[in-house]
Amino acid sequence: MSNAVVDREVDSKKESRANEIKRLERREGWKRRLPILPALLFTIVVTQIPFLFTLFYSLTDWRIDKLEPRQFIGIDNYTSLTEESEKFFREAAWVSVQMTVMAVLFSLIVGTMLAILLDRKFFGQGFIRTLLITPFLVMPVVAGLMWKTQMLNFNFGIINWILNGLGQESVEFATRYPMGSVIVVLVWQWSPFMMLIVLAGLQGQDPSVLEAARVDGASTFGIFRQITFPQLRPFLELGTLLGAIYLIQVYDHIEVIVGGQPGANNLPFYIAQRSIGGGNRFGLASTYSIIVVIASIIIANIGLRVLSNLLEDDS
Amino acid sequence: MALFTRAPKAEPILGQNRLVAHLLSFLTWIIGLMFFFPLFWLTVNGFKEESVASADPTLRFEPTLDRFSEVTEANSGLLSFAEAFGNSFWIVLISTAFVMVLAIPAAYALSIRPMKKWRDVLFFFISTKFLPIVGIIMPVWIIARDLELLGTRTVLVVLYTAMNLPLAVWMLRSFFAEVPKELIEAAQIDGCSLIGQIRQVLLPIVAPGVAATALLCVIFAWNEFFFAVQLNPTGASTIPVWVNSQQKFQGQFIASLSAASVLATLPVVIAGWVAQKRMIRGLAMGAIK
Amino acid sequence: MAEVRYEKASRIYGFGGVGAVRAVNELDLNIADGELLVLVGPSGSGKSTALRMLAGLETVNEGSIFIDDVDVTLKPPQDRDIAMVFQNYALYPSMTVGENMGFALKQAKVPKAERRAQVEEAARILDLEPYLDRKPKNLSGGQRQRVAMGRAIVRSPQVFLMDEPLSNLDAKLRVQTRTELADLQARLGTTMVYVTHDQVEAMTMGHRVAVLDHGELQQVDTPRRLYSSPANLFVAGFIGSPAMNLIETDRTGDELHFGSTVVPLSDDVQADLKASASTRFVVGVRPEHLIQTPDGAPCGATVVEELGSDAFVHASMPHNGTEATVVVRVDGETAITRGDNLTIAIGGPVHIFDAESGVRLGKPVT
Ligand SMILES: Nc1ncnc2c1ncn2[C@@H]1O[C@H](COP(=O)(O)OP(=O)(O)O)[C@@H](O)[C@H]1O
Ligand SMILES: [Mg+2]
Numbered sequence: 001m002s003n004a005v006v007d008r009e010v011d012s013k014k015e016s017r018a019n020e021i022k023r024l025e026r027r028e029g030w031k032r033r034l035p036i037l038p039a040l041l042f043t044i045v046v047t048q049i050p051f052l053f054t055l056f057y058s059l060t061d062w063r064i065d066k067l068e069p070r071q072f073i074g075i076d077n078y079t080s081l082t083e084e085s086e087k088f089f090r091e092a093a094w095v096s097v098q099m100t101v102m103a104v105l106f107s108l109i110v111g112t113m114l115a116i117l118l119d120r121k122f123f124g125q126g127f128i129r130t131l132l133i134t135p136f137l138v139m140p141v142v143a144g145l146m147w148k149t150q151m152l153n154f155n156f157g158i159i160n161w162i163l164n165g166l167g168q169e170s171v172e173f174a175t176r177y178p179m180g181s182v183i184v185v186l187v188w189q190w191s192p193f194m195m196l197i198v199l200a201g202l203q204g205q206d207p208s209v210l211e212a213a214r215v216d217g218a219s220t221f222g223i224f225r226q227i228t229f230p231q232l233r234p235f236l237e238l239g240t241l242l243g244a245i246y247l248i249q250v251y252d253h254i255e256v257i258v259g260g261q262p263g264a265n266n267l268p269f270y271i272a273q274r275s276i277g278g279g280n281r282f283g284l285a286s287t288y289s290i291i292v293v294i295a296s297i298i299i300a301n302i303g304l305r306v307l308s309n310l311l312e313d314d315s
Numbered sequence: 316m317a318l319f320t321r322a323p324k325a326e327p328i329l330g331q332n333r334l335v336a337h338l339l340s341f342l343t344w345i346i347g348l349m350f351f352f353p354l355f356w357l358t359v360n361g362f363k364e365e366s367v368a369s370a371d372p373t374l375r376f377e378p379t380l381d382r383f384s385e386v387t388e389a390n391s392g393l394l395s396f397a398e399a400f401g402n403s404f405w406i407v408l409i410s411t412a413f414v415m416v417l418a419i420p421a422a423y424a425l426s427i428r429p430m431k432k433w434r435d436v437l438f439f440f441i442s443t444k445f446l447p448i449v450g451i452i453m454p455v456w457i458i459a460r461d462l463e464l465l466g467t468r469t470v471l472v473v474l475y476t477a478m479n480l481p482l483a484v485w486m487l488r489s490f491f492a493e494v495p496k497e498l499i500e501a502a503q504i505d506g507c508s509l510i511g512q513i514r515q516v517l518l519p520i521v522a523p524g525v526a527a528t529a530l531l532c533v534i535f536a537w538n539e540f541f542f543a544v545q546l547n548p549t550g551a552s553t554i555p556v557w558v559n560s561q562q563k564f565q566g567q568f569i570a571s572l573s574a575a576s577v578l579a580t581l582p583v584v585i586a587g588w589v590a591q592k593r594m595i596r597g598l599a600m601g602a603i604k
Numbered sequence: 605m606a607e608v609r610y611e612k613a614s615r616i617y618g619f620g621g622v623g624a625v626r627a628v629n630e631l632d633l634n635i636a637d638g639e640l641l642v643l644v645g646p647s648g649s650g651k652s653t654a655l656r657m658l659a660g661l662e663t664v665n666e667g668s669i670f671i672d673d674v675d676v677t678l679k680p681p682q683d684r685d686i687a688m689v690f691q692n693y694a695l696y697p698s699m700t701v702g703e704n705m706g707f708a709l710k711q712a713k714v715p716k717a718e719r720r721a722q723v724e725e726a727a728r729i730l731d732l733e734p735y736l737d738r739k740p741k742n743l744s745g746g747q748r749q750r751v752a753m754g755r756a757i758v759r760s761p762q763v764f765l766m767d768e769p770l771s772n773l774d775a776k777l778r779v780q781t782r783t784e785l786a787d788l789q790a791r792l793g794t795t796m797v798y799v800t801h802d803q804v805e806a807m808t809m810g811h812r813v814a815v816l817d818h819g820e821l822q823q824v825d826t827p828r829r830l831y832s833s834p835a836n837l838f839v840a841g842f843i844g845s846p847a848m849n850l851i852e853t854d855r856t857g858d859e860l861h862f863g864s865t866v867v868p869l870s871d872d873v874q875a876d877l878k879a880s881a882s883t884r885f886v887v888g889v890r891p892e893h894l895i896q897t898p899d900g901a902p903c904g905a906t907v908v909e910e911l912g913s914d915a916f917v918h919a920s921m922p923h924n925g926t927e928a929t930v931v932v933r934v935d936g937e938t939a940i941t942r943g944d945n946l947t948i949a950i951g952g953p954v955h956i957f958d959a960e961s962g963v964r965l966g967k968p969v970t
Binding site for chain 1: 336340343344348350353354356357360368371372418420421423424428429430431436439440443445446449450451452454455456457473477480534538544545555559569572573580583587
C-alpha cells in the first residue's frame, strides 16, 4: 500500500468522525431547543399572528356592521389620523401619554419613599409592609369602584367629608378632574409595586460598602446619593419599565371610574369603544392599535435610555 | 403578627439618631395605615345597612352580614356570584396549569441547559409583554366569533395563558438560574433521564419559586377585566364582571357593592400576603440576574 | 477498574467561529489502571474542562478519549461508568444523605435491599453511618464532602473524577482529608483523575502529576521528577514552594552568569547552549540549592522568613546590570537579619531554560 492510499484512508476516517460529531451536536442542539418550542409556538400563535391580522385590518376600510366587502385602502387610515375627523383619537393619544407618564412617575416617587421608610428595623415592620403591598393585589375593578363610590364621591366620599369638615365645598372629582382621579387610583395601586422593587434593591446592598462609607465620614445624604442611588438604578429602571408596560394599557380603571366621559379616555378605552365596544370600525381602530404598539415600543426603548442617562449625569 | 421579620441586612439609610428614628417609625405607621384605609373602609361598609353606608361616615353601627347574603343570592336572569366564582375558579386554575406546563420546560431551556441564543428567546418572550392588548383584540374577537368561542370559558383560558406565559417564563428562569448546574450534571452522571432530572432534582429545589410564580399568575388572571368584559359579555363571566355589575344606577348600593368587593378581593389578597416576599424576588431578580 | 487514554483530545469553545478558544488543546495522556493522576495548573488552564471531557459533560471537538480501550468520545455521561465529585459537592438538597448516595443505584434499578447494603457499606467506610437520614444542609462542610465521596464510591465506578473536591474545606481539614482520600483510593484501587490548582496537594497526592497551562499539557511525571527535572520554564516556576529562583541572563559567549559568579554547567547543557542561537536564558535554582560561600555573588538581605526548622532569606543581588531578587534557604537558627550582606553561590542542581521558548537545556535529570 502506498502512503497516499493510507493518507486518504485516514482522511476519510477523520471526516466520518467529524460528521458524527456534527450530527451529535445538532441533535444536542435540538434536545436543548425542544423544551421551549411549545411555549414559543403558543406565544407566536396567540400574540404575533393576531398582530399581523391587525396590521392587515389597518389597511382596509372594514366595518363589521355593514355588509359591504372590506376594501384594501392602503395607508388611507393612517393619513386620516391628522384630519379634523380624528381629533378624538389625538385626544385619547394625549391622555394616554399624560396618564402613563404621571402614573409611572408618581408611583415611582411614592414607592421609593415608602421603600426607604420601610428599610429600617421598627416595631411592626412586617405588618406595615403587608398593609402597604395590599393595594397592588386588589382587583383593579374593585379599586376603581371603591375610590369612585367611597373616597372621591360627591355625596358619600370620605375626601369630601373631610373637605367639608375643613369648611370647604364638596368637589365632584370624577367629573371635574377625570384624569386626576384615575391617576390617583393608579398611583395608589402601583406605588406598592414600585416599593417592593426598590426594597429588593435596598436590601440587596452590600452592607460593608455602606459601613466603609460611614467610617469615611460620608453624610447620610451623601451615602444615599453616591452609593445607594447608583446601586438602585437597575431596580428603578425595572420598576419604570414594568410599570410603563402595564400602565400604558390601563382600561379597567377608566371604564369603572369615568366610563366614557370626555377627558380621561385613553387609547385602549377609545379603541375598544370604536371597534368591538359598539363602534364597529375595525379598519380604523386597527390603525389606532398599530399606533399604540409602535408608540409603546418606542417609549419603552427611549424611556429606559433617557432614564439611565439622566441617572448617570446625576451621580 | 408580622408575616416576615427579616431585618434588612444593610444599615438603614435614615434614622441614625434615636429621636429621628422614632419619628420615622411613627410616620411609617401613619402612612401604612393611610394606604390601607380605603380597603378598611370598604370592608367596614360591607357590614353596614345601605342607609348607614350612604350617610355621613361613621364607625358606630350595628354590623350585619345581610349584604353578604344578599349579593351571593342567585338572582334569576342576572349573573350570580356562584356562577361567576365558578367560572373564575376554573378559568384561573386551568390557565395557570397550562402556563406552568409550558413555562417550566421553557425556563429549563433558558437556564439549566441553555439553548443557543437563549438571550434572544428570553427577550422575545418579554417583548410580547410590550404588545398592548389592543394590538390584538380585534383579530382575537373576530377569530373567537368565527370559532363560536365568544362567551365561553375556553377563550379566556387561552388568552390568560398567553397573558401570563411571558411573566412566568421570566420569573421561573430567574429561580432556575440559581440552581447550581453541577446538580443537574451530577444527576446526568448518575444516569437520570431528562424528565427525571426535572422531576427528581430540579423541581424539589425550585418548588417555592414555582409556587410563587403560579400564585402571581393566579392573581393576574383572577383580576383580569378587559378580556372578560370584551369577549365574554354574558356566557361565562368572571368575578370582576360580577363586581362591576353590582353598581346600580338607582337606589343605594354602596354597602352591597362593598360586600361584593370584599368577596371578590379576599382570596387573592390573602394569597398575595402569604407569598409576597418570594414573588417580588422572582420579579426583581429576573431582570437583574 | 480501568485505564484512561486521551488521544489528541481538544475542547474548542466557539468551534469553527472567529475567536474560537482552545480550552484544552490536543491533550495526549495515558492514565494507568489504579493510578491516581493529578491534573494541576493555574486557574483557567483547562483542568476542569479536561476532566469534564472525560466525564462526558463537555463535547470533545477533536481527538478521542478511551476508557479501557473503549472509545467513549461520543458517549453520554451515564454510559461511561464514571463517578464525579464536584467542587461544591452538588448534593441533592431535597434528599437525605442515604438517598443521595443511593441515587445512582436507584437510577440503575438496583433492588432496594442491595442498594441499602451498598450505601451502608460506603457510609461505614466514610464514618457517615449516623448521618444517613439527615439532609445535606444539616451537615458540616467536612461531612458534606464525605457524602459527595460516598456518592461516588457507592457505585464502584471504573474511574473517579474529582474537581477540586477539597477547596471548600478549611486549611487544616483539607490537609487531613487529602491523606484520607489518597489512602481510600489506594485501598479501593480505582483509577482516579484529580483536579486541583494547589501544587502542594498535587505533589502530596498524585502518583503522577500532569501540569496544564493555557490548555496545553506541559509535563506529566512523578512528583519527584517534576520537582527535580521540570521540562520547561512554566513547570519550574509552578512546582515548588517557595518557588524556584528564575533569573534571566544574557549569554556571554558560552558562559551564563548568576550575579557575579559563573553558572556551573554540565556537559549536556553546555552542548545545547553551544548549539543554541538564543541570547537570553533563564537560570533556575531552588532556594535549598543556594549556599553561602565567601567567593559567591554578593547580595543584601531584604526580608527574612523564619519558619522554625529553616528560614528563607530574600536577598537583592546585583545581576546583569540590575537588581534581581533571590530566595535562599538557610538554617532555622540563622543570625541573618534584614540589611545583612551575604555571598551566595549555586551549590546543587541548576536548570537552564531558553528565555524565549521556555524549553529546558540538557537532558532531564534522572
Ligand atoms: N462556556 C465557556 N465558553 C467559553 N470559554 C470557556 C467556557 N468555559 C470555560 N471557558 C474557558 O476555558 C478555559 C479553561 O477553563 P477551566 O477548564 O474551567 O479552567 P480551570 O478549571 O483550569 O480553572 C478558561 O480560559 C475559560 O475561560
Ligand atoms: Mg476549575
